[in-house]
Amino acid sequence: MSPERSEDAWVAAVARRFPRSPRVRVGIGHDTATVAFDGRDVVLKIDTVIDGVDLRLAACGPVLAGRKALAVPVSDLAASGAVPRAAVVSAVLPRDVEFPTFDGLAEGLAAMAAEVGCDVVGGDTSVADGPLVLSVAVVGEPGPHGLVTRGGARAGMTISTTGPLGGSIVGRHLTFRPRLSEAQALLAHHVPAAMMDLSDGIAADLPRLCAASGVGAYVQAAALPVHPDVTRLADGRPAWEHALSDGEDFELLLAHAPLAADVVAALARAGVTLHAVGRTTDRAGVLELEVDGAVRPWPRGGYDHLRRAGG
């Protein structure tokens, strides 16, 4: 009676164990959780990066590892319309760790914290027989324009991203800037009906947005904005496949009503260019991909820890 071996299926299967008190405004299944403290919203997210899975410590060094460990959960806060305030860090260190590695992790964490205006206020350090594991939890507040979830899309909306996609493995997955200002500009103009960050690629993430919103989606491969990094991969696969499935772009993915020209202009002045990739449909949970005029079933894409592990 076990569910399908995938992260989403396992998480969905255990979510029933966690009842939601009235305090919980947004719970499991969104980029961040929101909990009311005496009526005041606190936004919360935890994410983990692991040597050999999310980065290669020997290649990138500890500073970029520390930077990424904080940038990943901050990206989720950004996509929710929240502003990060404080972070706590759990570091599980390999047994042969030396101080300069630990200090480099701290340097990278501090650099990202300064960049996004967030305090690192505590942590926990362990040593184990395994790879480096950095878990970072970030708490924040709603930004001035309020919060947004994955759940607000309706049929007939435009699906867009804030930037080109694919090939982040070349290095961008370590150096990306969380889209805090872009999210705030979009929310200031009431653009996103639903929003999330692209951590696992549109192929994996758009189904999550559609499921949360109860809509379907129709995406055109030719419309996918391809990042120049894709050309550096030169592996013979079509560029749109990379844009669809590579993951770790950390751009925003959103559903929105058609944009008036003055909004487009205002967003451009704020440094935000939206790339339309498709539209939402009323066929809940049905995702379609158009390639060269033919509609294909949605690819099973993006990185899934559990499928890779054994499924």
Add this chain to the structure above:
Amino acid sequence: MSPERSEDAWVAAVARRFPRSPRVRVGIGHDTATVAFDGRDVVLKIDTVIDGVDLRLAACGPVLAGRKALAVPVSDLAASGAVPRAAVVSAVLPRDVEFPTFDGLAEGLAAMAAEVGCDVVGGDTSVADGPLVLSVAVVGEPGPHGLVTRGGARAGMTISTTGPLGGSIVGRHLTFRPRLSEAQALLAHHVPAAMMDLSDGIAADLPRLCAASGVGAYVQAAALPVHPDVTRLADGRPAWEHALSDGEDFELLLAHAPLAADVVAALARAGVTLHAVGRTTDRAGVLELEVDGAVRPWPRGGYDHLRRAGG
């Protein structure tokens, strides 16, 4: 130029990298951090349990592992006077994990969450070539009697614990109940000048309280309350050594002024019995242990990940 190979020394050495904005009321070096959100205090803590370090998954099973993963950071909130509200969980699973293990972890987390009135609101799941790693971050609010830190002890105070110590490895380290109600009862009667939870044993934890408060301590071995579990270890070492150094008791350690009889009676009605183990002194950072009338230097005790690793 690297610091001594110990967790405290490494953390102290990197703490300078993290400047504190005015928002941070309590930062690195206490049981929990406190951050002001528009004047309202939010309390935050992250802790991690690892298979093979903090528990043995094959022996204890996933339910107790999930339970402990949440109980450990909740214990820190308790010791700060805070009330837990919401938790997020990062699970790094071994590659051969099967669903019942994942579900058991969720069951244990949910049981502890229900016990302490905290919602589990989100998480992150990974698979890696290593042991099970569960990192849990908990956010909470100050309880009705306000917060307390490790930093408020003054010379001449009594040092007490809320329960007997030692031998938790027999099983109590998995089944302990965070001392939330005890902490609230103590604070309701304005007892603790400084408080923390005993995660690493008095031998390791009391120096931390003394350092944060700028005091010394004089502890009598004969006064240490010994848990019955110590007799089950039967390893020939004096019982007081176990009480001093075993760790993972998760009782509260506090410094306080002498108690009036009516306060002692009121605490007893609330189920709290304090065990006095010594007193604070004005010799900052100097800790002494009296055994059979002779004063010994303070033992280097408690579990330290980094010393065990290579130092």
